[in-house]
Amino acid sequence: MTSAVKVRKVGTDKPPTRASKFLQNRWAGLAGLLIALLAPFVNASPYALSVMTSAAVFVMLAAGLNIVVGYCGLLDLGYVAFFAVGAYTSGVLATRFDLPLPVTVPFVIVVTVIAGIVIGAPTLRLRSDYLAIVTLGFGEIIRITANNLDVTGGPSGIYGIPHLTESPVVFYYLTVVVVSLAVVGAARLGRSRLGRAWRFVREDEDAAEAMGVNTYRVKLAAYIAGAVWGGLAGVLFAAHLSAISPTSFTFLQSALVLMAVVLGGMGSIPGVVVGAVVISLLPEILRDLADYRFFLFGVLLIVVMLLRPQGLWPARSREVS
Amino acid sequence: MSLLNVSDLRLSFGGLLAIDGLTFSVEEAEIVSVIGPNGAGKTSAFNCVTGFYRPTSGRITLRGRDLPGLRPSAIAGLGIARTFQNLRLFGELSVLDNVRAGTHLWLRQNVFDALLHTPRYRRSERECTEQAHHWLDFVGLRGDRYGAARNLPYGEQRRTEIARALARRPDLLLLDEPAAGLNHGEKAEMLDLIRRIQGLGVAIVLIEHDMGLVMEVSERVVVLNFGKEIADGRPEDVRRDPAVIEAYLGSDAHA
Amino acid sequence: MTQLVWNGLFVGSFYALVALGYSMVYGIIKLLNFAHGDLYMLGAFAGFAILGAVGGVSASMALPVLLMVLVATMLLTGLAGVALERIAYRPLRGAPRLSLLITAVGASFALEYGMRAAAGADPRVYPVRLGGTSLEVLGARLTLQQLVLVGVAVALMVGLNTLITRTREGRAMRAIALDPRTSSLMGVDVNAVISRTFFLGSALAGAAGVMAGAYYGKIDFLMGFLIGLKAFTAAVIGGIGNIPGTMLGGLLLGLLESFGTFWLGGEWRDVFAFGVLILFLTVRPTGLLGERVTERV
Secondary structure, eight states, X not given: OHHHHHHHHHOOOOOOOHHHHHIIIIIHHHHHHHHHHHHHHHOOOHHHHHHHHXXXXXXXXXXXHIIIIIITOOOOSOTHHHHHHHHHHHHHHHHHSOOOHHHHHHHHHHHHHHHHHHHHHHHTTSOHXXXXXXXXXXXXXXXXXXXXXXXXXXXXXXXXXXXXXXXXXXXXXXXXXXXXXXXXXHHHHHTSHHHHHHHHXXXXXXXXXXXXXXXXXXXXXXXXXXXXXXXHHHHHHHHHHSEEOGGGGSXXXXXXXXXXXXXXXXXXXXXXXXXXXXXXXXXXXXXXXXHHHHHHHHHHHHHHHHHOTTOSSOOGGGTOO | OOSEEEEEEEEEETTEEEEEEEEEEEXXXXXXXXXXXXXXXXXXXXXXXXXXSOOSEEEEEETTEEOTTSOHHHHHHTTEEEOOTTOOOOTTSBHHHHHHGGGTTTOOOOHHHHHHTOXXXXXXXXXXXXXXXXXXXXXXXXXXXXXXXXXXXXHHXXXXXXXXXXXXXXXXXXXXXXXXXXXXXXXXXXXXXXXHHHHTTOEXXXXXXXXXXXXXXXXXXXXXXXXXXXXXXXXXXHHHOHHHXXXXXXXXXXX | OHHHHHHHHHHHHHHHHHHHHHHHHHHXXXXXXXXXXXXXXXXHHHHHHHHHHXXXXXXXXXXXXHXXXXXXXXXXXXXXXXXXXXXXXXXXXXXXXXXXHHHHHHHHHHHHHHHHHHHOSSOEXXXXXXXXXXXXXXXXXXXXXXXXXXXXXXXXXXXXXXXXXXXXXXXXXXXXXXXXXXXXXXTOOXXXXXXXXXXXXXXXXXXXXXXXXXXXXXXXXXXXXXXXXXXXXXXXXXXXXXXXXXXXXXXXXXXXXXXHHHHHOGGGHHHHHHHHHHHHHHHOTTTTXXXXXXXXX
């Protein structure tokens, strides 16, 4: 015991200082928020606002998927399903039952939690790669179902979803606030007891079990959290466009969100946010490359996995050399 | 009542009997070693006790409570912690986070505490970190606590794994070859560490090949060979047991 | 009724062909080759390109020419599969499974949208189309061409099965599937065998692609997506990694879909198929013929 105390004083092991932690999380976050808040002063055309709002919604999706893929290490290839479930639940309630959008939020949460359990409960017992394909199948099931049912408006979808506010600027700021809360919330979950358990599962399921982590329940929790984040992003999406249809919820969408998470850095909140902004704004900047865009994304995914699997802005625990 | 009771444990993989009728018990704060040649079924027995394997037949009880059929995490919750033969640290996570895993079952915070950063959250996080440091001090870790666990030297990783198990605050600790791959000095430290763990009131079951360590530290030794139990007794008796000498110590008695 | 059975078996033989590649690769390196369905697409386009190069084909010569194109395409897609493994998967063999899966998704994307960039987004019409003479067997209408396609599929599958169960090469594959490390110690060239596995699996997918192109007449760059999913479903039903099981799974899925379409309507066909997938994974994840695997700690 005495020797141990002595050892600690030698201390080559400085804890990360408050300042460095601050730099990693809070400053980066505040800077990002500032950019988001100031952007409309640079360009407030309806088109620009619409693009920026979409980007913010996309950030929320990425933050949600990051819980599942980045923290917990489960590959979800049908994440857009929860986005769709949220958007449709909200849209149907708003148009057929004339509920104001904010009132639909509790329903959306309940429905997405149920969706998360329905798809997660049977599959999370399986090997992780099975989960990837099952989620993909689930994503298709949701999209095709929306396409076939009358209540969801079939192929033409739902339109006339009431706007939350008439002003696009106000709606943009509202979105930024909600998305910021969602990002902070995801980050806080990641730093909690549950968030650590997610990482333990990602690193070594057996060792986690041996430490008393019920890996099945922890994975289900990640899945449900991801589902709720996706569903709430769906509400924003429905409110933003006021019209939704099955074509918005294809595998391509799921794959794009996954790319944002992977390119940015799995498990790293700043990385994922930057990744999402880049992926969603890139087509606006590189119009000419439209035909090659997805091809490049695919190649980029391979290259990143081969050369820099931790992503462009890695999570801190992986950063140590 | 004994702390741990294993009676007539059998485990078969397909047709192969890995464990064939193992019976032993562990009292509170006792050190029991399980020895035997490679492939004798020692680690399989650990896996049965901790719930990673489901025994084919036999009983395992912890303070009278049946264990088989429970998830490993539930068994951990009843007060058993373990280490693994070939180190199972969370390699990419920091050393400190690894040990924090041990506190998982003790922390009282829920999702809303985490989202809102309630005082309860702050308190439990502080406690968690303090605990992690405490156990790293206890095992005498010298290396960087904030770096990734996989970057530690081998001996330090062994210590970290034990610290992680101790942070679980178990009543029974299963150590699977803790001294494997350690040099002479590190072995002496390991011996000291095992004694200090016992001093905390923790019972220890030890799988170990180093006979010096086993004879020095154990109060009782169980010997397995080809899944069968061939001896169970005090170290000095086991050492003289002809069946043991024949089956295990045989040619080179003090390997 | 017999019509439904025949339709199911016909579609099922396509599923089985594609599923085999999935299953072989999974059996040997435990990787879900997500891009496998896209090799099917690649096969369809390769066949399209070769036919275009050959020029006009008279109706009487359609079948022999198609068979030659089939062989050439199988060679091409087989090599593409080998290249895919070499570039994208081999460097990551020791990496976490998540990295490999993501790479596979990336490869799938690159193939799909690479083809879109090369051949355009609109569907292409196959220059040769099989159709025509139909005959009635037990009340089911089937065409000669369907029979030929099923015949080719069965021949390919029988050939593969013989290869795997009877030859040295097949033994090496099975050995690696059981234990790659020991196999390599025993002198099996693991990399070479994995390459050949990819070659075979991809060649079969390519063959299915050409056949689908010739039968349905239209191909597009996303055609592999759905069949990739279906093939995986078929593999899971039969027992992934198990060759006869996978063939059975393919046929079974075809039948299930055929009847499912009849009962629920065509728009629910895919939902039905994926529902079956999830049901199987829940109730019997090892599939019909798969063995139980105990994972060791």
